[in-house]
Amino acid sequence: MTMSTQTHDTPPLYMRLAYAIERQISTGALRVGDRLPSIRKLQREQGVSVSTILQAYFWLENRGCIEAKPQSGFYVRLPHPRTPREPEFRRTSSRPTELGMSKFLVEVVNAANDPANVPFAVSTLRPDMFPNAKLNQIIRKTIQRNPDHSGNYMLPPGYIGLRRQIARRSLALGCSLSPDDILITCGAMEGLNLALRAVARSGDVIAIEGPTYFGVLQVIEWLGMKAIEIPTHPREGMDLEALDSAIKRHDVKACLVMANGHNPLGLVLPDARKRELVELTTRHEIPLIEDDAYGDITFTDVRPKCLKAFDKKELVLTVSSFSKILGGGLRLGWIDAGRYRQQVAELKFINTLASPTLSQMIVAEFIETGGYDRSLRKLRATLSDQVHSIRQAVARFFPDETRVSNPSGGYSLWIELPKNVDAMQFYRAALEHKIGVLPGPIFSASKGFTNFIRLSCGYPLTPDVERAIHTLGGICERQS
Amino acid sequence: MTMSTQTHDTPPLYMRLAYAIERQISTGALRVGDRLPSIRKLQREQGVSVSTILQAYFWLENRGCIEAKPQSGFYVRLPHPRTPREPEFRRTSSRPTELGMSKFLVEVVNAANDPANVPFAVSTLRPDMFPNAKLNQIIRKTIQRNPDHSGNYMLPPGYIGLRRQIARRSLALGCSLSPDDILITCGAMEGLNLALRAVARSGDVIAIEGPTYFGVLQVIEWLGMKAIEIPTHPREGMDLEALDSAIKRHDVKACLVMANGHNPLGLVLPDARKRELVELTTRHEIPLIEDDAYGDITFTDVRPKCLKAFDKKELVLTVSSFSKILGGGLRLGWIDAGRYRQQVAELKFINTLASPTLSQMIVAEFIETGGYDRSLRKLRATLSDQVHSIRQAVARFFPDETRVSNPSGGYSLWIELPKNVDAMQFYRAALEHKIGVLPGPIFSASKGFTNFIRLSCGYPLTPDVERAIHTLGGICERQS
Numbered sequence: 001m002t003m004s005t006q007t008h009d010t011p012p013l014y015m016r017l018a019y020a021i022e023r024q025i026s027t028g029a030l031r032v033g034d035r036l037p038s039i040r041k042l043q044r045e046q047g048v049s050v051s052t053i054l055q056a057y058f059w060l061e062n063r064g065c066i067e068a069k070p071q072s073g074f075y076v077r078l079p080h081p082r083t084p085r086e087p088e089f090r091r092t093s094s095r096p097t098e099l100g101m102s103k104f105l106v107e108v109v110n111a112a113n114d115p116a117n118v119p120f121a122v123s124t125l126r127p128d129m130f131p132n133a134k135l136n137q138i139i140r141k142t143i144q145r146n147p148d149h150s151g152n153y154m155l156p157p158g159y160i161g162l163r164r165q166i167a168r169r170s171l172a173l174g175c176s177l178s179p180d181d182i183l184i185t186c187g188a189m190e191g192l193n194l195a196l197r198a199v200a201r202s203g204d205v206i207a208i209e210g211p212t213y214f215g216v217l218q219v220i221e222w223l224g225m226k227a228i229e230i231p232t233h234p235r236e237g238m239d240l241e242a243l244d245s246a247i248k249r250h251d252v253k254a255c256l257v258m259a260n261g262h263n264p265l266g267l268v269l270p271d272a273r274k275r276e277l278v279e280l281t282t283r284h285e286i287p288l289i290e291d292d293a294y295g296d297i298t299f300t301d302v303r304p305k306c307l308k309a310f311d312k313k314e315l316v317l318t319v320s321s322f323s324k325i326l327g328g329g330l331r332l333g334w335i336d337a338g339r340y341r342q343q344v345a346e347l348k349f350i351n352t353l354a355s356p357t358l359s360q361m362i363v364a365e366f367i368e369t370g371g372y373d374r375s376l377r378k379l380r381a382t383l384s385d386q387v388h389s390i391r392q393a394v395a396r397f398f399p400d401e402t403r404v405s406n407p408s409g410g411y412s413l414w415i416e417l418p419k420n421v422d423a424m425q426f427y428r429a430a431l432e433h434k435i436g437v438l439p440g441p442i443f444s445a446s447k448g449f450t451n452f453i454r455l456s457c458g459y460p461l462t463p464d465v466e467r468a469i470h471t472l473g474g475i476c477e478r479q480s
Numbered sequence: 481m482t483m484s485t486q487t488h489d490t491p492p493l494y495m496r497l498a499y500a501i502e503r504q505i506s507t508g509a510l511r512v513g514d515r516l517p518s519i520r521k522l523q524r525e526q527g528v529s530v531s532t533i534l535q536a537y538f539w540l541e542n543r544g545c546i547e548a549k550p551q552s553g554f555y556v557r558l559p560h561p562r563t564p565r566e567p568e569f570r571r572t573s574s575r576p577t578e579l580g581m582s583k584f585l586v587e588v589v590n591a592a593n594d595p596a597n598v599p600f601a602v603s604t605l606r607p608d609m610f611p612n613a614k615l616n617q618i619i620r621k622t623i624q625r626n627p628d629h630s631g632n633y634m635l636p637p638g639y640i641g642l643r644r645q646i647a648r649r650s651l652a653l654g655c656s657l658s659p660d661d662i663l664i665t666c667g668a669m670e671g672l673n674l675a676l677r678a679v680a681r682s683g684d685v686i687a688i689e690g691p692t693y694f695g696v697l698q699v700i701e702w703l704g705m706k707a708i709e710i711p712t713h714p715r716e717g718m719d720l721e722a723l724d725s726a727i728k729r730h731d732v733k734a735c736l737v738m739a740n741g742h743n744p745l746g747l748v749l750p751d752a753r754k755r756e757l758v759e760l761t762t763r764h765e766i767p768l769i770e771d772d773a774y775g776d777i778t779f780t781d782v783r784p785k786c787l788k789a790f791d792k793k794e795l796v797l798t799v800s801s802f803s804k805i806l807g808g809g810l811r812l813g814w815i816d817a818g819r820y821r822q823q824v825a826e827l828k829f830i831n832t833l834a835s836p837t838l839s840q841m842i843v844a845e846f847i848e849t850g851g852y853d854r855s856l857r858k859l860r861a862t863l864s865d866q867v868h869s870i871r872q873a874v875a876r877f878f879p880d881e882t883r884v885s886n887p888s889g890g891y892s893l894w895i896e897l898p899k900n901v902d903a904m905q906f907y908r909a910a911l912e913h914k915i916g917v918l919p920g921p922i923f924s925a926s927k928g929f930t931n932f933i934r935l936s937c938g939y940p941l942t943p944d945v946e947r948a949i950h951t952l953g954g955i956c957e958r959q960s
Contacts, residue, residue: 002590071807106826113635135630136623143616150615150807150839151607155593185547186666186811186832193831202682202704218830224682327630327839331811346586350698352668357631357809358619372938 007073011389011460013048014055018390019461021056022065025076026083026392029257036066036074049080049126055224063396084395084404087452089233091242095446096205096250098228105442108284108427112436118468121436123263123324125411125458129382130327131366131375136373138362149357152442155350158184158334159360165367166334173295174309175318181336183344184188184355187328188293191335193219194351195317196254198343199287200225204253207246210240211414211443211452213263213291216256227251234405234414237262237269240280254287260304261294264414264443265453266407268304278310285315287340293321293333296376298409299384316340322363324410325376330359368415387457389410393466394455399480413455418480429475435468490870491869491942493528494535497942499869501544502537504555506872516554528757535849543876564875564884567715567896567932569765571722576663576685576706576730577928585698586779588907592916598948601916603743604805605631605719605891605938610807610864611846611855618842628882629837629883636828638664639840645847648815652782654789655774655798661816663824664835667808668773668801673699673795674831676734678823679767680705684733687726689718691894691923691932693743693771696736708732714885714894717742720760729762734767741774744894744923744934745911748784748886758790766795767820769867773801775814776856778889794818796844802843802888804858810839831958866936874935877953878960891933901931909955913947 010016024030037045039053046053060066067077112121118165119126138202143149157163170177184193192215201205202224208216210229220227228246230238238257246252259269259275269277274347281288290307298304306314310361317340321333321346332355337344366372394404394415404414417426430437459465504510505598508822512617517525522533527708537554540546547557592601599606623629637643643659654761665671672695680686682704688696690709700707708726712718718737749757761768770787778784797820803814812835817824819857844851869885872886875894883896893927897906903919910917940947 077616106822106829109635109829113633124633125631128627130628130631132629132631136627139623140620143619147612147616148607148610148807149612151610151612153604153803153808154595155589186836187834188832190831215830217832218826220679220828222827242534247944308854323633327628328633328834329630329835331832331834331836342586346698347702348510349586349589350695350702351670351673352811352832353695354667354808354811356666356839357807358838359836409675 003379005109009443009447011462014052014059015461015463015466016061016410017046017048017052017056018387019392023058023388025065026227026333027316028385030076032076033081034076037297061176063430075287084391084402085132086234086406087414089405090448091231092433102359103256103373106110106215108438108442111431113439114436117431117434117436118465119436119459120455120468121438122456122458124328125324125413126460129329129458130325132327132372132373132427134375135326135362135366136406138365139358140411141195142361145344146361149156149361152357152359153354154184154274154357155341155354156183156345158355159357159364160180160190162360163334165364169367173292178337180332181341183341183348184360185333186331186347186352186355187323188291188319188333189215190217190348190352191319191321191333192256192289192291194344194347195289195319195335195340196220196223196225196335197347198337198340198460200253200290205250207252207255208242208445209262211255211264212256213258214438214442215445216291217445229445229448234265234267237267237273238277239274244280247286252286255281255291256289256291257307258294259407260292261298263294263345263410264405264412266405266410266412268298268300268408271305274305274307275310276324278307282313282315285369287315287317287338289317289319291319293319294321294410295325296325297378297380297383297411300408304409308336308338323472324374325379326363326366330363330436331356332359332363342476383411383457386460387413387451389461390455390465390469399469399473402476409455413457415453416454417451417453417476419451421479423450424454425477426453426475429479430472433475435472437472446449490938493948494532494539494671494782494942495943496525497528497532497866498539499792499872501540501871503868505545505559509907510556511793512559513554513587514554514556516556518748523604526534531740556784562870566886567712567883569711569915569958570710570928571719576708585694588902588918589924591911592918594916597911597916598945599939600935601918602938603934605804605810606940608648608808609859609938610805611851612807613616614851614855615806615842615846618845619838622838622845623886626841629841631763632836632837633834634664634840635834636663636664638835639837639844641815642840642844645844649847651771653772656784657816661821662814662827663817664829664840665813665828666832667773667803667815668756668799668809669695670811670828670832671799671801672696672736672769672771674824674827675769675815675817675820676700676703676705676736678825679769679797680733685730686733687735689722689742689928690737690926691744691920691924692736693738694807694918694922696771696924697922709925709928712745714745714747717747717753717759720756724760727766732766734769734848735761736769736771737787738771738774740772741786741889744772744885744892746885746890746892746894748778748888751785754785754787755790756768758796759789762791762793762795763882767796767797767818768795769799771799773799774890775800776805777860777891779860780888784889787818788818791818805859806843806846807908810843811836812839812843863891866940867893869946869951870935871940872951873941874953877950878956879953881960882956891937893937895933895935897931897933897956899931901959903930903933903957906933906955908957909959910952913951915952915956917952
């Protein structure tokens with residue numbers, strides 16, 4: 001077991017140690033009856049104090065996971081309380097739907113972002129988890145070298161220095177992009193907007209995943225388009241047969257998916273499935289928009305490929321972002337719009353004219369000097385740890401029938417509550433306890449997933465956060 | 481005559497002095513036969529060297545404006561070659577038009593922004609004319625105080641610190657806005673987008689000025705709306721009778737105007753006309769969108785009022801920007817959408833989610849500490865000087881029948897070429913000489929103004945710039 005080191009307001013060390021041990025128990029690395037490492041050994045290996053180790057062991061003992069045997073040490077007493085099962089694959093309705101949830105979404109988003117609430121609803125890391133010191137160092141250097149930065153518009157397609165760096169990194173995405181393929185946007189949200197507007201118009205039908213990121217549903221709604229929800233498997237992605245038949249029956253104009261670090265499913269689509277999907281949409285000559293905002297923060301050994309890696313006809317539009325890795329305040333993303341490049345450039349010009357200059361300069365420098373990939377490696381390890389710890393806590397505190405996704409990327413947990421729990425009621429009850437969660441139906445064009453919630457794991461599992469999960473578990477118990 | 485001091489790559493001092501003297505001749509402050517100030521007097525008053533003054537006088541003598549009389553000094557020899565007349569008011573067609581100029585506009589905008597071309601086509605100041613040193617100082621302070629800035633999304637309506645400062649300044653705009661009235665955007669372009677999308681849909685008719693900013697025409701086109709062009713007088717603004725009848729005949733859904741520092745006309749609408757306009761659209765219950773991006777840089781004694789100052793029914797949507805004053809690279813503007821606030825907040829959320837955090841923090845600080853208003857005062861003086869010097873140069877080098885607007889704000893000159901000169905041919909010929917200008921028809925829904933061009937005066941009148949105007953004058957001569 002390894003633990004990344006963090007500095008302030010992180011989970012107490014003993015707690016991280018305890019969760020790490022518990023994870024070993026749950027994976028079977030430690031089994032019932034096994035003796036835990038001696039305090040001296042742990043002290044040497046992990047470089048933590050004796051009292052921290054004792055605190056962790058007592059904490060596990062209190063929960064009944066381990067027991068102390070006099071003169072001998074600590075032993076695993078119970079198998080991990082429960083390895084939660086993953087949500088089942090559900091067929092969702094596949095009829096084109098006019099949406100109509102803007103009002104409610106505004107309420108939900110406002111609640112999500114109220115700093116008074118425990119932040120299980122926000123799609124961002126805790127601000128101090130980003131590589132801020134490095135970024136600020138680069139800002140200081142950049143404004144010295146380019147004092148006129150703010151006087152310079154970076155008109156579409158955006159700052160060449162940044163486009164060059166993105167192109168260089170594209171090999172890791174399985175592509176070989178040229179700087180001219182890329183257009184810089186104000187985050188992935190603008191990218192999705194431009195992509196949808198470039199390929200479809202009001203009244204057109206867009207095939208989306210069920211569940212999918214609620215922001216996409218809002219964009220589709222405001223553009224007057226209709227969504228058709230394709231059932232999406234937590235490991236295999238979109239049901240391709242359902243997609244095929246939807247395309248044939250409903251004159252679908254575009255398809256939109258998150259293949260890497262899906263929000264909320266956390267899935268990373270296997271390469272074979274990516275290829276099949278691209279082949280299917282290409283066969284129908286339909287543009288395929290991929291939202292790759294979480295593509296860089298997956299827990300896989302190598303950076304997973306983009307759908308664009310399988311694109312032979314310039315029909316894939318890849319939308320990505322630096323928000324999830326460097327911070328959303330920068331407002332930076334990019335799009336490679338394939339054969340729709342010209343339209344997207346025009347749309348960018350009239351949508352926001354340009355993206356922020358200083359942001360583009362500092363991200364270019366951060367990538368060029370290797371800082372981006374270094375901070376990414378650290379972030380992936382931290383996040384994997386964080387997401388899976390929170391998953392353990394949910395397993396502990398929620399009723400047994402609860403199912404929890406086992407994410408391969410991103411930082412969402414997609415939780416299936418016991419059948420008779422209503423996500424909306426759950427959401428409201430949580431809010432009364434000053435805890436923000438997102439109810440399942442907002443991730444669905446057909447307003448399905450009525451007993452699902454999404455829990456964001458962007459904040460470390462501190463004792464406060466653990467207490468909040470305990471509280472949520474209690475609410476669920478009462479409502480089920 | 482006064483001259484602001486600038487540091488590097490500005491017009492040579494002798495040239496600015498010469499232009500200032502010439503302006504005195506053109507206004508009649510100095511008349512034919514008058515003796516120019518003695519070299520000693522000028523030296524004392526302006527704090528410039530004898531050789532600079534002599535250079536200026538020889539320059540004016542070379543052009544035949546003044547003559548030296550032995551033992552006596554320099555005398556005005558000719559009245560100013562010509563005080564150019566302003567363009568005439570033209571009635572433009574008032575039928576709803578589907579636009580269709582995106583392709584061409586992309587070409588024009590690319591040419592405009594090619595740094596190889598003399599920048600008469602770009603709508604921005606030369607980057608070193610912005611208060612960069614001050615802004616960078618604030619950036620250093622801000623990132624020290626808020627190291628986590630980029631980790632923080634400033635979700636709609638945006639950073640409260642900035643909204644508070646904008647609200648405080650709103651008294652100068654004739655309004656009394658509350659921070660809650662204001663939503664921060666990625667520049668005025670996003671503001672116009674959100675405003676149009678909040679009040680109208682595809683197929684709807686929008687009343688616009690003729691001429692108007694070409695970006696607005698593109699937005700309207702991409703949103704599938706139609707534009708009806710209302711003839712617009714260079715001093716009195718929109719022809720209100722024409723507007724009234726257009727509203728009655730064509731079910732106009734919104735009206736969009738630039739009342740302060742109009743681009744390209746440079747007009748500042750008199751208060752009485754503002755009131756009439758607001759009363760007219762209010763009577764018809766039509767939302768009135770005002771683009772106030774240039775409102776802070778007018779050459780009037782006081783900051784002119786916004787249309788919103790006359791709004792009693794929350795039907796005016798005010799869109800403004802910091803791009804023209806602090807630099808477009810910041811990507812910051814704001815909107816008060818009146819009764820459409822909720823819709824605009826939703827649209828902002830799905831369009832770009834948020835505006836750049838650091839930009840919002842530094843602009844808030846710059847306003848709060850008084851730096852904004854200080855730099856505005858300097859900028860207004862510099863720009864008024866710059867715009868009117870370039871106007872003089874146009875008057876000197878273009879054929880006599882040329883008419884040139886006399887701007888009260890902004891930095892556009894709207895130039896009416898001799899009748900038989902075709903703006904498109906002129907634009908292409910200028911481009912062959914590596915000079916960017918914008919042809920009149922792109923400012924028109926009906927593609928009128930075929931013998932007009934817009935000349936941006938965002939760059940100081942250096943000898944190179946003056947030479948370019950000379951070249952343009954020659955092109956015009958040949959084509960007329």
